[in-house]
Amino acid sequence: MERQADGTFAGHTSPAYANMVGPFGGISAAQAMNAVLLHPDRLGEPVSLTINFAAALEPGPFLVAARAARTNRSTQHWIIEVLQGGQTVLTGTAFTALRRDTWSVDEEPMPVCPAPDLVPLGQGPIPMEWVKRYEMRPMEGAMPQVWDGSGESSLTRLWVRDNPARALDFASLTALCDVFFPRVFVRRATLVPIGTVTMTIYFHADLAQLQASGSGYLLGQVRAQAFRNGYFDHTAQLWSEAGVLLATTQQLVYYKN
Amino acid sequence: MERQADGTFAGHTSPAYANMVGPFGGISAAQAMNAVLLHPDRLGEPVSLTINFAAALEPGPFLVAARAARTNRSTQHWIIEVLQGGQTVLTGTAFTALRRDTWSVDEEPMPVCPAPDLVPLGQGPIPMEWVKRYEMRPMEGAMPQVWDGSGESSLTRLWVRDNPARALDFASLTALCDVFFPRVFVRRATLVPIGTVTMTIYFHADLAQLQASGSGYLLGQVRAQAFRNGYFDHTAQLWSEAGVLLATTQQLVYYKN
Numbered sequence: 001m002e003r004q005a006d007g008t009f010a011g012h013t014s015p016a017y018a019n020m021v022g023p024f025g026g027i028s029a030a031q032a033m034n035a036v037l038l039h040p041d042r043l044g045e046p047v048s049l050t051i052n053f054a055a056a057l058e059p060g061p062f063l064v065a066a067r068a069a070r071t072n073r074s075t076q077h078w079i080i081e082v083l084q085g086g087q088t089v090l091t092g093t094a095f096t097a098l099r100r101d102t103w104s105v106d107e108e109p110m111p112v113c114p115a116p117d118l119v120p121l122g123q124g125p126i127p128m129e130w131v132k133r134y135e136m137r138p139m140e141g142a143m144p145q146v147w148d149g150s151g152e153s154s155l156t157r158l159w160v161r162d163n164p165a166r167a168l169d170f171a172s173l174t175a176l177c178d179v180f181f182p183r184v185f186v187r188r189a190t191l192v193p194i195g196t197v198t199m200t201i202y203f204h205a206d207l208a209q210l211q212a213s214g215s216g217y218l219l220g221q222v223r224a225q226a227f228r229n230g231y232f233d234h235t236a237q238l239w240s241e242a243g244v245l246l247a248t249t250q251q252l253v254y255y256k257n
Numbered sequence: 258m259e260r261q262a263d264g265t266f267a268g269h270t271s272p273a274y275a276n277m278v279g280p281f282g283g284i285s286a287a288q289a290m291n292a293v294l295l296h297p298d299r300l301g302e303p304v305s306l307t308i309n310f311a312a313a314l315e316p317g318p319f320l321v322a323a324r325a326a327r328t329n330r331s332t333q334h335w336i337i338e339v340l341q342g343g344q345t346v347l348t349g350t351a352f353t354a355l356r357r358d359t360w361s362v363d364e365e366p367m368p369v370c371p372a373p374d375l376v377p378l379g380q381g382p383i384p385m386e387w388v389k390r391y392e393m394r395p396m397e398g399a400m401p402q403v404w405d406g407s408g409e410s411s412l413t414r415l416w417v418r419d420n421p422a423r424a425l426d427f428a429s430l431t432a433l434c435d436v437f438f439p440r441v442f443v444r445r446a447t448l449v450p451i452g453t454v455t456m457t458i459y460f461h462a463d464l465a466q467l468q469a470s471g472s473g474y475l476l477g478q479v480r481a482q483a484f485r486n487g488y489f490d491h492t493a494q495l496w497s498e499a500g501v502l503l504a505t506t507q508q509l510v511y512y513k514n
Contacts, residue, residue, distance in 0.1 A: 047488055048455045048509050050307040052350050054327035054334040069338065069345040070311035075454075075511075077311040077348050079336065081326065088326040091334050093309050093348050095454055095509070099486045102514055107411055107444070108482035154364055187364070197332075197352055198305045200457045202490045202509050204483040225365040225494065226461040226502045229356045231304055233459045233505055235492060237482065245483045248490055250507055252305050252352070252459050254332075257359055 001034055001064065009035045009064045013057055017130040022056035024130035025196045026178030028090060030171040032080050035064035036094050037170060042068075043076040044098040045207055046170050050200045051080075051092040058084055066094075074098040099206050106204075106245045108237055113139055116159040116217040116241070134179050135163040137217075143181050144189040154187040154224040154234070156180060165215035168246075170203065173210060176218060176238060177201045177249040183224035183234045184255045192257045197231070199251040205244060213240040230254060258291055258321065266292045266321045270314055274387040279313035281387035282453045283435030285347060287428040289337050292321035293351050294427060299325075300333040301355040302464055303427050307457045308337075308349040315341055323351075331355040356463050363461075365505070367496045370396055373416040373474040391436055392420040394474070400438050401446040411444040411481040411491070413437060422472035425503075427460065430467060433475060433495060434458050434506040440481035440491045441512045449514045454488065456508040462501060470497040487511060 001011040011034075017027040029051040036042060062084045070077040075097040082090035113119075119137035123145060141156030160179055162172060182194040205213075222236035235250045258268040268291075274284040286308040293299060319341045327334040332354040339347035370376075376394035380402060398413030417436055419429060439451045462470075479493035492507045 048309075050350060050455070050457060052305075052334050052352060055329065069348050072312065077309050077345070079338070079348055081336070088334070091326050091336055091350050093307060093350060093455075095309060097487070099488070102484075102487050102512065103445070104483075104485045105444070106483045106485075107480065187362070188360070198307070198350075198457075200307060200455075200507065202488075202507070204485045204488070204490070206486065223364065225505050226361075226363045227359075228361045228363075228461045228502075229463065230354070230359050231356070231459075231461070233461070235505070235507075245485075248482050248492070248507075250457065250459070250492075250505075255359065 001031065001038060009038065010061060011064060012061045013059050015129065017133060019128050019130055025053055026175035027130065028057060029178060029199060030175040032064055032082055032090055032092050033094065033174045034171050035066040035080060036078050036096065039066055042096060043071060044074065044096040046094060046203050047097050048095040048200065048202050049092065049174065050198065051090060052198045053196050054091055055087065055089045057089050062089065108245060110219060110239045110243045111157055111221060113157060113219060119159055133163055134160055136160050136179065141186050144185065147189055147191055149188060149190050151187045151189040154183040156186060157219070157221050159217040160220050161215065161217045167215050168210045168213045170210065173247055174201060177247055180220060180222040180234065180236060182253055183222070184227060184232055187224060187227065192255050195254045197252045197254050199249065201247055201249045203247050205246040209244055209246065213246065216241040218246065258288065258295060266295065267318060268321060269318045270316050272386065274390060276385050276387055282310055282456070283432035284387065285314060286435060286456060287432040289321055289339055289347055289349050290351065290431045291428050292323040292337065293335050293353065296323055299353055300328060301331065301353040303351060303460050304354050305352040305457065305459050306349065306431065307455065308347060309455045310453050311348055312344070312346045314346050319346065363502045365494055365502060367476060367500045368414055368478060370414060370476060376416055390420055391417055393417050393436065398443050401442065404446055404448055406445060406447050408444045408446040411440040413443060414476070414478050416474040417477050418472065418474045424472050425467045425470045427467065430504055431458060434504055437477065437479040437491065437493060439510055440479070441484060441489055444481060444484065449512050451510055451512045454509045454511055456506065458504055458506045460504050462503040466501055466503065470503065473498040475503065
């Protein structure tokens, strides 16, 4: 992305991350996050991010406007807007901070799972291009192979990393927070039209902890809490292979029928 | 709140909802939500809300600027900013939508709990004025009575409603989503300085389901997932007495030491 004279960043969609309609939401969220990461006024590292998907991006260029709405001594609040042809396609807010060592504990336990090299790759064919950008090894709640309405739980656990493997950073972790297939597919074994509406990420790890994860796998766990009249949520956790809870994330997804 | 000539809403803090520093965050979030609810351009009902607490509000007047950044056929994305003396004190985004009946199921089970009238009121003294505006009946994970560092879990379950009781609506439910005491107090049985940074709510219920809850109790359940270097999260659910999951919510909180 390139900084413009007015302070916005110019970016463009990539066919390598194409989804059914528009790009993979995770990559758009990562590009919005990146405008904060690249911003000369940024203070500290990302601690939280909310991205709202207001409209499908068209293939081509876009502008990201990221504004520090409030800067305190060691924290900063950002308002983000992504525009295409003068229309808002994404909105968001982010919080960055200088972190200090404190008493710390993970309360959500990492599930006991087989090592990544013991878990086979997820079965295809899944037609979306972006799926090829990730190596996914589902252990539980894989994408249904038969759409027979037989589902009973929306829980999925998988090992996942970029394909080809690359070192983890805040932008790639942002995108990885959106790799989970729609919970309504898993819960119902039924294909219905869907679209993510909003997504929030809490980054528990700092950059040093992301770098310590290197290009290893992340363990992702995700589950819906409610499906109700057109919208369902999911709540998810991502751990490093070494067992550090790197991020927790939730999203709200539109579904039809 | 009163609409101004420039489209913003003028409101003011209330001593009835005072916290240690500034007002109770839940009431500020409810006032920000209210600017969307009262807005003449609003389409549909709230489905998600994110509020970021950028600075403590001073006692007195404030302005809420709520802007429909994108309006689609049946959905709308809002950007919200609350200002005091020209400075941003809260930022936020909201999503409203016209909802339609679809296949629906609650996946997160309501915990089995004794009826509200069998559960005693939480023990005081808690000095903050806002706490008196809620009737809280904790069943598990009550505020520690002895600060001896003995905590082992951050899980709390309680019955809660407005005091005096009042019919539930989107503004009061927004505030109720923030009634949980800081998880770090419960987990550590230790008092440390804290402050909520950001809070996201998914409204699973529509207005009819809120109205069906009347002025009854809500069952709130909350738990942290991670405490790490100055910030912890919590994830929470609120059910009606009849067992309908009304909202799920998460927040990120600053803590010291």
